Amino acid sequence: MSITGSTVGTDKRGVRELGGEEKVGWDEVQQGVVLNSFDGTTEGAAFLKAEERNYADFNSYTATVASWRIIKPVYNRDICIDCQNCWVWCPDTSIISRDKQMLGIDYDHCKGCGVCVEVCPTNPKSLLMFSEATDNDEALAGWPVKEKKEK
Amino acid sequence: MAKEFDLNEVEVWDGNYAASQALRQAQIDVVAAYPITPSTPIVEGYGAYVANGYVDGEFVMVESEHAAMSGCVGAAAAGGRVATATSSQGFALMAEVLYQASGMRLPIVLTVVNRALASPLNVRGDHSDMYLGRDSGWIQLDAFNAQEAYDLPLCAFKIGENLDVRLPVMVHQDGFTTSHKAQNVYPLKDETAYNFVGDYVPVDEMLDFTRPVTHGAQTEEDWHYEHKAKQHKALMDSRPVIDEVFAQFKELTGREYKRVETYMMEDAEVALILLGSSVESAVLAAKQLREEEGIKAGIIAPRCFRPFPYDLVRDALDVPTLKAVSCMDKSAPGGAMGALFNEVSAAAYTTSSRPLISNYIYGLGGRDFAIDEAKRIMKEQKAHADAGHITTNIQQFSGLRGPKLGFYETRRS
Numbered sequence: 001m002s003i004t005g006s007t008v009g010t011d012k013r014g015v016r017e018l019g020g021e022e023k024v025g026w027d028e029v030q031q032g033v034v035l036n037s038f039d040g041t042t043e044g045a046a047f048l049k050a051e052e053r054n055y056a057d058f059n060s061y062t063a064t065v066a067s068w069r070i071i072k073p074v075y076n077r078d079i080c081i082d083c084q085n086c087w088v089w090c091p092d093t094s095i096i097s098r099d100k101q102m103l104g105i106d107y108d109h110c111k112g113c114g115v116c117v118e119v120c121p122t123n124p125k126s127l128l129m130f131s132e133a134t135d136n137d138e139a140l141a142g143w144p145v146k147e148k149k150e151k
Numbered sequence: 152m153a154k155e156f157d158l159n160e161v162e163v164w165d166g167n168y169a170a171s172q173a174l175r176q177a178q179i180d181v182v183a184a185y186p187i188t189p190s191t192p193i194v195e196g197y198g199a200y201v202a203n204g205y206v207d208g209e210f211v212m213v214e215s216e217h218a219a220m221s222g223c224v225g226a227a228a229a230g231g232r233v234a235t236a237t238s239s240q241g242f243a244l245m246a247e248v249l250y251q252a253s254g255m256r257l258p259i260v261l262t263v264v265n266r267a268l269a270s271p272l273n274v275r276g277d278h279s280d281m282y283l284g285r286d287s288g289w290i291q292l293d294a295f296n297a298q299e300a301y302d303l304p305l306c307a308f309k310i311g312e313n314l315d316v317r318l319p320v321m322v323h324q325d326g327f328t329t330s331h332k333a334q335n336v337y338p339l340k341d342e343t344a345y346n347f348v349g350d351y352v353p354v355d356e357m358l359d360f361t362r363p364v365t366h367g368a369q370t371e372e373d374w375h376y377e378h379k380a381k382q383h384k385a386l387m388d389s390r391p392v393i394d395e396v397f398a399q400f401k402e403l404t405g406r407e408y409k410r411v412e413t414y415m416m417e418d419a420e421v422a423l424i425l426l427g428s429s430v431e432s433a434v435l436a437a438k439q440l441r442e443e444e445g446i447k448a449g450i451i452a453p454r455c456f457r458p459f460p461y462d463l464v465r466d467a468l469d470v471p472t473l474k475a476v477s478c479m480d481k482s483a484p485g486g487a488m489g490a491l492f493n494e495v496s497a498a499a500y501t502t503s504s505r506p507l508i509s510n511y512i513y514g515l516g517g518r519d520f521a522i523d524e525a526k527r528i529m530k531e532q533k534a535h536a537d538a539g540h541i542t543t544n545i546q547q548f549s550g551l552r553g554p555k556l557g558f559y560e561t562r563r564s
Contacts, residue, residue, distance in 0.1 A: 029381055
């Protein structure tokens with residue numbers, strides 16, 4: 001899946017379909033269904049951006065669930081005021097923001113719930129829901145204009 | 152550092168107090184508990200030890216038994232040595248979380264004081280709660296008296312925490328008949344007991360911040376089966392570890408435990424198979440029968456209810472002289488034969504002697520099981536043995552008022 005937003009290094013976001021991991025037998029599964037968050041050392045992981053961390057194969061970060069979604073939010077940079085409301089409210093940390101600037105949507109983990117659109121305070125909204133099949137550029141071309149208050 | 156508790160060589164303790172002393176000596180980090188009759192004094196005792204400085208630990212008060220076991224799961228996943236106690240309705244409310252604890256491979260020790268399950272509500276001892284736990288993936292050990300209610304929790308930590316096992320362990324004792332009956336108990340010194348149990352070695356603990364882990368993950372049809380199979384194998388493979396821990400305990404104390412206890416089985420013609428505090432009554436009855444009537448009676452008592460010791464029960468039954476045995480189930484069977492009957496029958500099927508096996512339901516809700524009744528049942532087994540077939544219904548009820556109740560007969564043509 002394509003990702004809106006900048007990534008650096010070997011970003012492991014959504015590199016596999018959920019359930020696409022290698023299947024091992026009962027003798028190789030991890031005792032107690034304990035799942036490692038990271039491969040290798042975790043030193044300093046708290047200070048790294050998500051795309052810089054060495055997430056383990058069983059971390060949900062590495063799995064894409066894009067296929068669960070039937071409608072998607074589309075983000076309009078031209079209207080956004082970087083208030084971070086969507087970032088705060090998104091239940092799946094699928095709003096990508098760096099240094100308090102909105103970069104876009106993590107389409108590998110967004111489920112299309114629409115909360116971000118609901119909490120967007122701009123007029124018109126900077127996030128709107130579209131069918132999964134709609135092209136993002138097409139959606140942006142037909143963006144609604146500011147609604148004037150009736151006197 | 153916890154204070155040492157001054158103990159005499161022999162103390163007069165009931166089963167509850169004995170269990171609470173064992174938990175203290177194991178220096179448990181966390182007890183999350185919602186006390187319930189008749190197991191209340193176990194966690195009450197632990198709370199007093201914490202308050203008085205005899206243990207370095209936390210007592211967590213919670214709002215239900217479901218929360219109690221949930222608190223234990225959280226504390227154990229965090230990396231602590233954890234235990235609690237419950238009975239009956241509380242055990243039933245814990246049931247959901249019991250499966251979580253075993254699936255997450257957390258070696259929690261649960262001291263269960265066996266009590267009947269409602270309805271009708273009843274606080275007395277029977278094995279309904281113990282039987283309810285039998286598919287939960289826990290190791291289940293059974294204490295027949297107060298001394299064993301002290302000894303077995305010490306063994307339980309050592310068994311469950313073994314890195315090849317890593318499973319939770321229940322230590323059962325009978326409500327009131329064991330939990331509230333004061334008997335002579337020979338405790339170990341604090342240091343000796345703790346050294347036997349050993350320091351807790353955490354595995355995949357959440358408080359290890361250098362290695363973040365997820366506990367309690369969800370798996371669907373592509374992973375769940377493999378995890379449950381691995382868990383079952385760990386439970387089955389715990390048998391030699393249990394044997395080894397019992398051997399080490401014998402070396403330390405001289406007190407010998409086996410996964411299946413047998414009494415006078417070497418030349419037995421008839422036998423009773425039963426659990427809990429009834430075992431000692433049955434052994435006395437068998438001795439009397441041998442002296443008074445020359446009936447060669449023996450007793451088989453599974454010390455370890457899960458993993459069920461098919462191997463040792465089979466060995467115990469594989470006595471050439473053995474003709475008839477009765478399995479005594481102290482739990483309402485709910486539309487089946489008693490669980491012990493089913494398990495023992497499965498084990499007996501692979502023996503060459505294949506004794507006649509019948510089933511008695513007895514002692515429900517604390518109904519007394521007297522020595523005379525044990526003798527009557529063993530004499531009935533002798534009649535089966537002489538006739539060469541089961542002369543009564545296969546399932547009968549001991550100590551029940553009203554018309555005789557029984558189910559199933561041997562098919563004979």
